[in-house]
Amino acid sequence: MHVLQMKRWLRLFLAMVLLITGAIPAGLFSSKASAADEPLTVAQAIARSNDGLPGTVEGYVIGYFNNNSKNQLQTEAPFSGGSNFGLADTPGETDLSKIMSVQIPSDPSVRDIFGLNKNPELFGKKVRITNGTLSSYLSLPGLKYIDSTSTTFQLIDETPVTKVANVTANPASGAVPTGTKVALETTTVGATVYYKQNTDTDYLPYTVPITVNDATHIETYAVKEGIDNSDVTRFDYTIVDNSPISISDARKATENTIVTVQGIVTYSELSGSVFNLYIQDNDAGIVVRGNASGVEVGDRIEAYGPITIYNGLVQVEASKSGFQGGYIRTFEKSQDLPSPVSLNSSHFAPGAGGTKGSGGQYEGMLVEVNNIQVTKSSSSTYTATDDHGGEMLIYAKNSPSALSVGKSYHKVTGVLTYHSTYGLELIPRTASDILEDLLSVTASTPSGGIVKGTEVTLTSSYVGAQIFYTLDGSEPTVNSTEYTQPITINQDQIIKAVATADSRVSTIFSFEYTAVDRVDGVRIHEIQGAGHYSIYDGLNVQNVDGIVTSLVNADSFYMQSIPGQEDGDPATSEGF
Known part of the structure; x- marks a missing residue:
């Protein structure tokens, strides 16, 4: 079957892999x-x-x-x-x-x-x-x-194994934050790990990671019938102070300072094998980089890790190589997002000596610019001006076709990032962040796949606007159904809507949805679909059964359908 490209396929989170093969790169045989x-x-x-x-x-x-x-x-x-x-x-x-x-x-x-x-x-x-x-x-x-x-x-190394391999711990001995989970393992297949903590006298079978909440001493060994037991290995942990500080204070810390910050996620993107999360508290914003499966926009999270600088962008790198104990934890779901900070072109101007200028204080925050004119573009990066006479960069990587050179826009919302080569840039999160006219309609869920039973909310940025809509494909007018409550999607659906205010009627906005029954336990061919896109784009799928055929790195791999689960359709792919 054809291997099909899916937009942003890395946003799909996969679980329940049944069989793992192909762990060693072609031609190498140093691993047993x-x-x-x-x-x-x-x-x-x-x-x-x-x-x-x-x-x-x-x-x-x-x-x-x-x-x-x-x-x-x-x-x-x-x-x-x-x-x-x-x-x-x-x-x-x-x-x-x-x-x-x-x-x-x-x-x-x-x-x-x-x-x-x-x-x-x-x-x-x-x-x-x-x-x-x-x-x-x-x-x-x-x-x-x-x-x-x-x-x-x-x-294959056929040297007889006479002794169980020593137990290792992840993370290894050292200072860790409260709540760190320590995993024990041995590479000897079929061996059982035993451990004891602190003043315990009896060893217990190891079954789940050990939670460290205070200074902890662990002794452990492994046993397998027919060969010698492993040596006893020892691991010692102390607790570091991971009390949260304000994001503003974290941004002032020197590089490699270990910090704990809390904030609401305003934007999430996959970057390499980990996530960049833009978070902010009451005063400032920052990028948190790390493993963040399950974290969603609107979640209030806590992150622990060293301050790092990537091309001038200040980050808390919870999964930095060589740093143990870093974490990203969600402790409040579905919080209201902070209101965007209104910026203008003067905030994007570099300061003396190439510093970030006055806009640097808003790096990592949710911001907006108003009444702009797009003057030029290079790929998905657009240059715009406003009434303040300066220029600003809009990096529309998530919706490059939503902006056009020569057009004016009432409002563009997004997060403020920084790159030492380009300076400050605004990243719109979706196409709905880009409004050519405030008298417009946006939907809480963008067009595409949607789980049956999901409620779609329609809004307009124009204060006092009324929204009218249709569900039968006809063109909406002010005589159509007035929007007063969320619309529940239970089948493939097209919502067409207009906004009206001050004797004006907006252009028609369409939102087209393909309803899916579930995101739990879907098949690979269902995700891939028969076209060069996926109706599951943007949805978090889970419990996808498959066989891993090749490992790319620790976080990425190829997998394909289990024999007998294929759909027999040559237009779909059974792997990704």
Whole structure:
């Protein structure tokens, strides 16, 4: 099936992954493979009858097929090439009915390590090939290479394990804030971890992370039947003072100072593998960067971490590499957003010596500019002027088509960010933050996918305006239904609306919704859809079942549908 691009697909939060494979980059084999990955034996792979589906197979290298012929199996060095090898469940196997052929790509990072011509010592060794395609190759049951982000090769270390690996803790010993959860683990598959705390005399089986609320001493070891216990390891934790300070005081702190701040989230964006959250309290705003799954605009959060400066932008980096104990916690949901601060072009002017100028005090806050004219653009960055005679930058990355050069706009709302190359920039959160005319209508949920039963609220920025709307696709007038309460969406729906005030009637505003039954337990093909977009764009999905086929990094991966859950539609994709 076709791999389809989804807009902002990284906004989808995935859970309940059933099987993880492909953890090692192609060509690398320094990490030991784990028995918990449950690969196929060669016999099991052959029994799949070249079904064309992905598979992970483990076996012994038994030779090279010279001239790509199954009848020319070389079982002694020197080997003529490195484009393939034979794989079997036992070393020295020569029965072709018990052998499968494995394709080795020309990529030097793989062939230079797993080609028998350059690595004759690989003969007789056990290897694992993760996520290859089970397909006929060299007229034998085969395992074919897909690509460098999917198929991986690993050398299996068969050195007998005689002792359980020592238990490690995350975070490790050190100063942590109250409420930190310490996770214990051992890399030995099937081992049980035991621990005791402080003055305890008996060890208990470890089942859930240990919450640290005061100075804590942990002793731990791991056990597995048939091999020696691990050594006892010890971890000590002290409590740091993580009392919140004002965002204004945090912004004045020197870089790498550890702070705790609280504020309401006004904007959230995924940046790399973590989130940038724009938060503010009564006096100031700041960007909080870290793992923030489940945090939504309007939540009041607490963040703990070091102050960092990224291209001049002040941040609290809760997930900074090497810093342990950082966190982002939600303690109040769905709070009212603060009113935007009204700025003009003079606030965007740099100060003496290239400083942030008078607008720097509003960095990280929700702001608005009024009565502007867009004069030029570069990609999604627009330059605008106002009656104060200066220029301002609007970085419309979330809605680049909502602004046009040569047009005037009554109001643009967004968060104020900073980059040392460009200076202060206003980022509109959605297209509804950009109002060409105050006599307009905006919807609480933008057009797109919407969960059945969701209520949509219509508003106008024009004080005293009345709103009239239709639900049948017809053009609304002042004689249509007057908007007095939220509209509940239970099916695919188009809302068309106008605002009227002072004998004026606005242009027509349309909001088109595709109703979805659920966001819990949806299938991958439902998320992907049949077009190059997703009706779930902007919705938080959860409990999406799938098989991980390749890891990109600690926070990103490829996954595809579990066999039997596909919809059979060639227009949709079963992976993302």
